[in-house]
Amino acid sequence: MRNGNLRKIVIVGGGTAGWITAAPLARMLCGQAEAGQHCQVTLIESSEIGTVGVGEATLPTIRFYNQMLGIGEDDFVRKTQASFKLGIEFRHWGRLGNRFFHGFGDFGPAIHNRPLWAYWLRMRAQEPTLPSYEEWSTATMMAAGMRFTTPQPGEQSPANAFNYAYHFDASLYGAYLREYALGHGAQRIEGTIVRVETSPENGFVDALHLSDGRRIEGDLFIDCSGFRALLIDGAMNSPYEDWSHWLPCDRALAVPCKRMDPMTPYTTSTAQSAGWQWRIPLQHRTGNGLVYCSSYLDDDAAANVLLGSLDGEPLDQPRQQRFTTGRRKQAWVKNVVAIGLSSGFLEPLESTSIQLIMDGVSRLTALLPDRSFQPALAAEFNRQMAYRYESVRDFIILHYKLGERDDSEFWRYCSNMSIPDDLAHQITLFRQTGRVAILEPEGFEEPSWASILLGLSVVPQRLDPYLDLVDPNLVRRHLMGVHDSISRTVRSMPTHASFLAEMGRR
């Protein structure tokens, strides 16, 4: 067993995962030379192999990651051609013609600790003309009006009752973080790894061999090699758990098109006959893609669906990705930790992959090993990541399972498929009682579950009996007051386009 602290961390891969991993590690470890604790962070990437080149919509947690690195928002938005994202608009999910929005943030203030959407359900039962529950979500109303500003400090009000994320150009974000990581002392090696050298004694990775003959040693190896999973699969043989019986889409075609106005402050997800299509607006172009199931749609038909529904002129040929939804059973084995696509893949319906990368890095830094690599650290990392992946998986399956579409074999399969037990419990709980279970405290929160369940038209058979104890007049005044206040606040906000233009001038 080796002693002492890590002296060299080697990151394999320079895609989004590699640079998201390198930046905080460089900041944390490379500057500690004065304390005698210097740890080198080296990233190897291959221009011959390249990156997956997609992954442009995010969740609000990216803001905490950027803040943790001290990255200024104006600079980041300018250099990555970013736009703002208040949530996702779902079209034709559940049934043809259906439309709903998953906004970031809460529905207006709760009454006696009970969520506003629950009172809305009660009132709506008596007043069918009541506006949609979505009108009590600031983020959703901002999106509907194409408005954007950042949350205003101060007391709780509609002006700060929302959250937001970004859409960005993935290659520019990678380049941004590369500059950051190199500026904080990380080293970059351009080369293609052709052999992984493991120790005959304990199976740990000792070194990587590049095609030009170089041998790169390290203590900890982080596998960010994408779907190739060079170390975690190739060298460590960590098995892959296949979830495609629950999430059967296995291919995607992606194509950018010319940007058309208005630049929506949200992602659009449109359900198609055998999958769904994304639309991600950036400042300089719009990203589009079709995620589909090859058992129900062939590649040529998929390309026709995608190219036939762009809202601007295509700027390239569609590029295909093939994948199997699932996760690496153990993402940390011996001295190898997999982060990014090498550790698993969940389709981008709720833009969760980059969040899972950031989550992996933050858990790795919290469980940073020394050179003895105590097995309990790997076990704890694997336990936490399994939990995270499964909770995201269940949230995504929810969108497919609750569909009532019977216009294609694909949708009939999805509505009839069996689902994981926790998700079945969540759906039954909501259907029977109007309550939402918090399955994972760090995962999607109650307003997100409620948005999807209500958006897919699940009407609870019963509601929380406590709601009946609250004076209906008080509830009505509260609901209408919040509604007015959200409408007024949103009307006073700048448009998304003018906010971005102003930011560009600063």
Ligand SMILES: Cc1cc2nc3c(=O)[nH]c(=O)nc-3n(C[C@H](O)[C@H](O)[C@H](O)COP(=O)(O)OP(=O)(O)OC[C@H]3O[C@@H](n4cnc5c(N)ncnc54)[C@H](O)[C@@H]3O)c2cc1C
């Ligand atoms: C269709 C699709 C859409 C997506 N949309 C979203 C989204 O909207 N939001 C989101 O959060 N995520 C999304 N994702 C996921 C996101 O793209 C990835 O999580 C992210 O890009 C990280 O990829 P990566 O860095 O793990 O792999 P890659 O980008 O594939 O990078 C792999 C790196 O490993 C290097 N490498 C591989 N083999 C070798 C070798 N032998 N020697 C040296 N280097 C090597 C390559 O050079 C490259 O630098 C999407 C994914 C797909 C497939």
